[in-house]
Amino acid sequence: MFFRKVLEQRSVPTEVGLNDRKFLEMLGIDPTGVNVRGKGAMKIETVYTCIKILSETVAKLPLKIYQSDENDITKGTKHYLYPLLKLQPNPLMSSINFFKALEASRAFGNAYANIEFDKRTGKVIALWPLDREKVTVIVDDIGLLNTQTKLWYQVNAGGELRKIPAHEMLHFLGNVTLDGLVGVPTMEYLKGTVENAASAGKFINNFYKNGLQTKGLIQYTGSLDEPAKKVFREQFESMSSGLKNSHRVSLLPFGYQFTPISMSMTDAQFLENTELTIRQLAAAFGIKMHQLNDLDRATHSNNEQQQQQFYTDTMLPILTTYEQEITRKLFLDREIDDGYFVRFNVDAVLRADFKTRMDALDKAVKGSIMSPDEARAKENLPPMPGGNRLYANGNVIPLENAGVQYAKKGGEGTGKDDAKADKGNKGASGGS
Numbered sequence: 001m002f003f004r005k006v007l008e009q010r011s012v013p014t015e016v017g018l019n020d021r022k023f024l025e026m027l028g029i030d031p032t033g034v035n036v037r038g039k040g041a042m043k044i045e046t047v048y049t050c051i052k053i054l055s056e057t058v059a060k061l062p063l064k065i066y067q068s069d070e071n072d073i074t075k076g077t078k079h080y081l082y083p084l085l086k087l088q089p090n091p092l093m094s095s096i097n098f099f100k101a102l103e104a105s106r107a108f109g110n111a112y113a114n115i116e117f118d119k120r121t122g123k124v125i126a127l128w129p130l131d132r133e134k135v136t137v138i139v140d141d142i143g144l145l146n147t148q149t150k151l152w153y154q155v156n157a158g159g160e161l162r163k164i165p166a167h168e169m170l171h172f173l174g175n176v177t178l179d180g181l182v183g184v185p186t187m188e189y190l191k192g193t194v195e196n197a198a199s200a201g202k203f204i205n206n207f208y209k210n211g212l213q214t215k216g217l218i219q220y221t222g223s224l225d226e227p228a229k230k231v232f233r234e235q236f237e238s239m240s241s242g243l244k245n246s247h248r249v250s251l252l253p254f255g256y257q258f259t260p261i262s263m264s265m266t267d268a269q270f271l272e273n274t275e276l277t278i279r280q281l282a283a284a285f286g287i288k289m290h291q292l293n294d295l296d297r298a299t300h301s302n303n304e305q306q307q308q309q310f311y312t313d314t315m316l317p318i319l320t321t322y323e324q325e326i327t328r329k330l331f332l333d334r335e336i337d338d339g340y341f342v343r344f345n346v347d348a349v350l351r352a353d354f355k356t357r358m359d360a361l362d363k364a365v366k367g368s369i370m371s372p373d374e375a376r377a378k379e380n381l382p383p384m385p386g387g388n389r390l391y392a393n394g395n396v397i398p399l400e401n402a403g404v405q406y407a408k409k410g411g412e413g414t415g416k417d418d419a420k421a422d423k424g425n426k427g428a429s430g431g432s
Contacts, residue, residue, distance in 0.1 A: 041108075041187045044197045046278050049292055050285035055103040057315060058322070059096045061344040062086065068339040076340060080123060081330060085342065089127040090116075101129045103318075106172045107285065108132065109183040112153065113170040115329065124330055127170065130155060137171075137182050138163070151181070170329055172321055175286070190284055197277045286314030311346060319344045347378070368392045 041047045063085050065076035076082060089098040098113075105111035112135045116126040138152040151166040174183030187194060282292055288306045327341045361378060364370040373387035 039108075041190075041194050044194055044201065044281075046197060046281045046292070047194060047285075050282060050287045051104050051107045053287055053291055054107050054285065054314075054318070055100045058103040058318065058344075059099040061319070061346060063095070063099075063322075063326075063342055063344055065340065065342055068341070079340065084124065084127070085326070089113075091126065098127065098129060102172060102322075105129070105132045106174055106183070106318075106321075108187060109174040109185040110135070111172040113172075114155075114164060115168045115170060117168070139181065167329065170325055172325055175317070186284070190281065193277055193280050193284070196273070197281065200274045200277065286310070315346075319346070365391060366393055 042051065065079045065082050065085065067074050067076045085095065087095055089095055093101075102111045102113060110132050112130040112132060114128045114130055115124055116128065117123065118125045134156045136154040136156075138154055140150050140152060149165045149167075153164045153166070153169045153171070155162050155164060174186055176184045176186075176189075178184060278292065278294075279289065282289060288310050290306055291310070323342050323344065327336065330342075331340050357379070361370070361375040365372055365375050368390045371388050371390055373383040376383060376387065
């Protein structure tokens with residue numbers, strides 16, 4: 001089928017030949033440099049780590065179906081979409097790998113998944129992630145296609161083009177969109193910062209490849225022709241560069257003098273600039289520095305707070321994007337009217353330690369917020385007899401009933417209260 005063909009299409013990387021290399025150099029493109037466009041940005045450690053954190057965070061959260069009415073919210077475990085979203089969106093991948101692929105693509109600006117319907121029943125039977133670079137969004141605002149559908153997706157699979165209507169495509173936008181229809185390409189907007197990170201990595205790589213040797217000038221009192229210069233340069237570099245020549249003594253012929261030209265990383269503020277680049281990329285993806293193993297300013301107390309901020313500031317908008325798009329595209333209008341919706345279980349992100357969870361559940365049960373069975377379900381424990389009832393502390397009463405037990409009936413005290421009062425008075429008088 002078409003969407004399976006789209007999934008199986010793979011771009012095979014090819015090495016740049018000599019003629020291609022010369023052509024790229026004529027265009028001012030360095031073929032030996034790091035390509036930071038599109039998937040090439042994944043070669044940058046910070047970009048790779050940020051996307052890894054985002055994709056794993058989304059993928060590990062269970063996506064569940066719920067149904068709400070005026071009185072209650074129940075799990076829709078009997079809905080036919082439940083196993084498809086929870087376990088296997090299509091025959092080729094599990095749910096966790098499906099959402100990893102979607103989030104890794106969405107972090108670059110847009111993620112797409114083709115919805116496969118059963119032609120006989122009209123039910124959703126599979127979801128197929130697509131390569132974002134092969135999908136083009138088409139807005140038919142002038143009625144060129146003479147249909148009621150105004151939004152189309154053109155998918156290119158090995159030269160075969162197909163237009164897919166909006167109701168057959170899940171489209172998850174990136175963090176920033178300028179028109180509400182397409183997410184901005186993240187790497188194009190972060191191109192300068194990503195190139196800085198790539199250049200820093202290449203510099204460090206070359207620095208170690210050269211055996212930490214410094215460059216310099218070689219002075220010669222006589223004259224050398226071009227072939228002699230070339231031979232001497234190659235011989236000198238072969239014995240002074242490279243890891244195998246680190247910390248070894250280099251010999252110079254008589255009449256030559258070597259003057260090193262060096263600039264330390266401290267002088268160039270290399271480490272400070274590299275750290276700034278990492279922080280800029282992490283901020284763009286919404287990743288906290290402690291998640292990148294930068295623990296300079298981290299403490300045991302603020303790590304938990306930063307994790308909470310990561311969910312609130314970064315993950316909540318992303319999860320809402322998935323929830324709204326899946327709900328409006330996979331459920332029928334009548335199902336939405338009946339209260340069906342999907343929601344990620346964020347307890348995997350916010351799950352506290354055992355003691356904190358037990359204290360919170362204890363307060364929820366005693367405060368009539370949860371029944372004991374609901375609290376047990378939070379810890380994956382089975383229900384117990386009588387556990388579906390709400391319990392409350394008998395000392396807690398409505399505010400308007402405060403003091404009723406002490407009020408006098410009809411302005412007069414009850415006989416029992418009067419008797420207690422008389423007995424108290426007698427005891428007091430007898431002891432005086």
